Amino acid sequence: MLDDQWITTDPRTKKLLIRFRVRGFSKQFCLSTGLKDTKRNREIVRSRRDAIANDIALERFDPTLESYRFRAAGKNPAVAVAPIAPKPKYEYDLLELWNKFTDYQETQIEQTTILNRYRAVLGYTKRLPTYFLNEAVKIRDWLLKTTTQKMAWLLVNHYNQCCEWAVTSKLIPDNPFLQLKLKKPKKKSIAEDHRAFTLKERDLIIEAFENHSEYSHYSSLIKFLFWTGCRPGEAFAVTWGDISNDCCKININKSRNLHRILKSTKNGVKRVFPTTPGSKLQKLLIEIRPFQYDFNTLIFTDDKGNPLSSGVLQKPWKGQRYKVDGREYRYPGVVTELVERGRLPFYLKLYATRHTFATWAITKGNSPDKVAKWIGDTVETVLRYYCHPQVVESECPDF
Numbered sequence: 454m455l456d457d458q459w460i461t462t463d464p465r466t467k468k469l470l471i472r473f474r475v476r477g478f479s480k481q482f483c484l485s486t487g488l489k490d491t492k493r494n495r496e497i498v499r500s501r502r503d504a505i506a507n508d509i510a511l512e513r514f515d516p517t518l519e520s521y522r523f524r525a526a527g528k529n530p531a532v533a534v535a536p537i538a539p540k541p542k543y544e545y546d547l548l549e550l551w552n553k554f555t556d557y558q559e560t561q562i563e564q565t566t567i568l569n570r571y572r573a574v575l576g577y578t579k580r581l582p583t584y585f586l587n588e589a590v591k592i593r594d595w596l597l598k599t600t601t602q603k604m605a606w607l608l609v610n611h612y613n614q615c616c617e618w619a620v621t622s623k624l625i626p627d628n629p630f631l632q633l634k635l636k637k638p639k640k641k642s643i644a645e646d647h648r649a650f651t652l653k654e655r656d657l658i659i660e661a662f663e664n665h666s667e668y669s670h671y672s673s674l675i676k677f678l679f680w681t682g683c684r685p686g687e688a689f690a691v692t693w694g695d696i697s698n699d700c701c702k703i704n705i706n707k708s709r710n711l712h713r714i715l716k717s718t719k720n721g722v723k724r725v726f727p728t729t730p731g732s733k734l735q736k737l738l739i740e741i742r743p744f745q746y747d748f749n750t751l752i753f754t755d756d757k758g759n760p761l762s763s764g765v766l767q768k769p770w771k772g773q774r775y776k777v778d779g780r781e782y783r784y785p786g787v788v789t790e791l792v793e794r795g796r797l798p799f800y801l802k803l804y805a806t807r808h809t810f811a812t813w814a815i816t817k818g819n820s821p822d823k824v825a826k827w828i829g830d831t832v833e834t835v836l837r838y839y840c841h842p843q844v845v846e847s848e849c850p851d852f
Contacts, residue, residue: 457495457499459471459472459473459502460495460498460499460502462490463485467489467490468485468486468487468488468489468490469486469488469489469490469494469495469498470483470484470485470486471483471484471486471498471501471502471505472484473502473505475509475514475516478516482516482518484501484505484518484521484522484523485523486498486501486523487523488523501521501523503541504521505521507541510583510585510587510588511587511588542586542587542626543585543586543587543625543626543629544624544625545586545619545624545625546584546585546586547578547581547584547585547586547592547612547615548578548579548581548584549584550586550615550616550619550624550625551574551575551578551612551615552575553619553624554614554615554618554619555571555575557618557622558571574608574611577596577600577604577608578608581595582595586616586625586629587629589612589629589630589633590633592612593605593609593630593633593635596608596609597635602635602638603638605635606635606636606637606638609630609633609634609635610634610635612630613628613630613631613633613634616628616629616630616631617631647808647838647839648799648801648805648808649801649805649808649809649811649812649813649839650797650801650805650809652813654797654798655679655809657791657796657797658675658679658787658788658791658797659672659675659676659679661787661788661790661791662675662769662787665769665787667769668769668786668787670755670756671756671766671769673737673741673753674688674753674761674766675806676733676734676737677734677737677752677753678803678806678807678810679806679809679810680728680733680734680737680810681703681705681726681734681810681827682806682807682809682810682811682814682824682827682828683705683726683807683828683829684708684804684807684829685763685766685803685804685806686708686709686762686763687705687707687708687829688753688761689708689709689751689753689760689761689762689763690707690708690709690751691703691705691751691752691753692748692749692750692751692752693742693743693746693747693748693750693752694747694748694749696738696742696752699730699735700728700734700735700738700739700742701727701728701729701730701732701735702725702726702727702728703725703726703728703738704723704724704725705723705724705725705726705829706723706724709760709761709762722829724826724827724829726827727827738752763803766803767786767803768784768786769786769787770786770787770788770789770802770803771785771786771788771789771800771802771803772784772785772786772789772790773786788800788801807828808838808839810828811824811828811830811835811838811839812839814827815835815839821835821836824839
């Protein structure tokens with residue numbers, strides 16, 4: 454809704470004016486109405502203002518303003534009446550609807566989903582070339598040209614869901630995205646999505662973190678991820694109160710997401726991860742445990758002592774890129790650097806620490822149900838994702 458934007462009063466004649474700018478035109482447009490500033494006349498001027506805004510949106514704006522001029526009715530121009538423009542089909546635009554939809558969803562789903570998914574969609578929505586719902590096709594085509602096919606598919610699906618809710622809520626008469634659904638992109642193969650490092654590669658990554666001049670602080674966390682198979686967010690939330698006195702049992706019952714918000718584990722499953730006396734994991738925990746500590750103290754933090762998130766760990770693992778004054782700067786992370794030097798055959802995401810643990814736990818002869826219990830997943834998932842023939846058939850070093 455534009456309210457009374459564009460509408461002003463001539464200080465000399467006290468009559469209403471419509472002033473506005475249009476992208477692509479350097480000058481400001483000014484349309485004299487010849488109408489005094491009354492409640493009824495403002496309604497008339499708003500109608501004409503809405504008609505102009507609609508023509509701008511539909512790219513049929515008349516820069517001469519001839520088609521928008523007010524015509525005198527009868528012999529008295531002071532009471533000139535402009536024909537009322539037809540009411541726009543959609544009272545709200547896409548940005549307004551998405552904000553309303555987000556407010557509604559906040560009462561239905563977890564806050565982390567709102568922060569991760571809905572705010573991300575909002576960011577994309579603000580960059581759209583238009584918010585007008587009658588230009589849904591233009592929005593779809595712009596997304597296909599400026600984003601990946603997967604991102605375009607996700608956003609159009611979200612807009613479709615939003616508009617379906619708006620129709621049900623009687624905010625708009627129909628859903629302009631209903632017939633614009635895109636074909637869902639093919640998923641990567643299971644083997645590609647859930648590849649694992651060999652044990653030699655795992656130990657190489659650990660050693661590289663230990664000896665890194667900038668990221669050695671994170672070596673204990675990398676070991677913990679590789680040796681427990683827990684999800685990164687679960688490791689970010691582990692406190693010393695979750696560790697038994699002998700450091701042989703680890704309670705995994707919570708997680709920290711991208712925004713460092715504490716929540717339950719991904720599937721809500723709480724579990725105890727066991728390790729044996731004398732194991733590498735037990736020795737690690739004993740070694741890094743402070744002499745004095747509070748049960749609520751996080752075991753793993755960033756190098757400044759703040760809670761971790763996957764975003765923070767992205768830089769040490771993968772690296773970062775950014776631009777300053779048009780010049781791009783790139784700093785590889787530990788794993789990226791190993792790949793570039795030819796010491797690793799390919800790059801895998803941080804989550805590969807979990808795949809590596811589960812794959813080699815099964816390779817060592819542990820039953821799928823036991824591994825599923827250790828990593829907080831189902832037996833079906835373990836069998837589907839963590840039984841890699843190329844790993845099982847290779848030589849198996851000391852696990």
